[in-house]
Every structure is written in C-alpha cells, then in structure tokens.
Amino acid sequence: MIVGIGLDVVHVSRLERWEKIPGLLDRYFHPEELAAAMSRGSGATLSLAARFAAKEAFGKAIGTGLSGITLKNILVLNNHNGKPCIHLFGNALEAFEKSGGEQVHLSLTHERDNALAMVVVEGGLHGVQG
Template sequence: MIAGIGVDIVDVPRFGRQLERTPALHTRLFTEHERDLPLRSLAARFAAKEAIAKALGAPAGMNWQDCSIIKDAAGDPQVHVTGTVAATAALKGITCWHLSLSHDGDMAIAMVVAER
C-alpha cells in the first residue's frame, strides 16, 4: 500500500551556485560517500531527499545526513535511511522505498514512492 509520494526538481546550475555561496551546505546535505559525486548527481540526490521528505509529510527536524542515495549491485539508486528519517518512516509504517532519478539538460528530478 502506498503511504506517500514525493517529487522534486532541481536546476543544476542554480544548485551549484548555492553550494559555492554556502560551502557548509555540502556537508549539511550530503553524507560522506555522496560528497565527491559530480554536481549533476548531487542535484539529483538533493531532489531525492526533498522528495523523500515530501513522501514523509515534510517532518520537522529531518536530518539530511539520515538519508542517503546509494546504488545497488546493478547500479540502480536506492534509498537508505537512518536516524530521524528512519524513525519517521517507522512511525508511518514504511517498509519499502521506490526511487527514480533523471537528468535532462540543466535539470535533475526525483520521484519517490513510500510503501507500507
């Protein structure tokens, strides 16, 4: 059963300028293993984290470090949650995440379905 859905789109050059203006965002938004990825990938991961927050009902106090986008053995993106995000997901009974990422030109988009 679907517990929540979320979608977000990011303008990659604009996101890059925000990261340049506020270097602390890089460590606040991304886990250690995400930080060295190319800007396009960072933008898509940020869109995914925003979509995850929306699927959870935009809970207050969400720690961006408690959500990461990893690749499985086949190279497909997967949602990995810990801490505050995992706790909120557990409260909502979420047991499975479905994630799709896409890039086109200067845009990155993510769509998430949270399932219980």
C-alpha cells in the same frame, strides 16, 4: 499498499551555487554521497542535484516534508547495477517508520538544467500473501 508518493525537481544551477559556499554540501549530503558524486567528475553537480531532489521527494512521500529530519540521514546511493536506493538513519528512519513505511522505491533522472526524483513509499507489507 502505497503509503505515499513524492516528486521533486531541482534546478542544477542551485547546486552550482551551493558548491561555491564552503561547508554547505557537507551540511546536506552524507559523506558517502559526496564521494560517489565527486567520482563522477563533470557529472558531480547533476548527481548531487538528483540526490537532493530525492531527499525532498522522500519528505513528500512520508507526508511530513523534511521538517525535523537531518538531510545527511537520507543517504542516496546506487547499487551494483546502478539502481538508486535510499538508506535511512536516525531521525529520517524514525519519520519513515512513523509514516507506516516499510519499503522505499526511488527513481532519478537528470538532464543539463534539471534533476528529478520520484519516491514511492510502501507499507502494510507484513502478512501480505503473494
């Protein structure tokens, strides 16, 4: 059962401005996210913009927004096949569980000026026969 859907767009120029403010990226991104993004060289800013959009979309999908959630507790990485995945910790995990969520699906895309993310949260999966 779908618990919620979230969609967000981030203008890449926003992240370009943030990169110039010492410590700001460390405030919003998990160290693993920053390392993965920086490994992309010239695509780092696009990668970070997409990941920030994912965090915003996650808040919308659980129905609470990001109020009370530490953004670093939402870790967006790619698996071995390149598929983006959300890993939750601390207050982000608590908010997810409180929403009834059991599984998160994420899609990211970006092109020059914009990055977009869509999050689908599923719940009620236990006990479902397939």
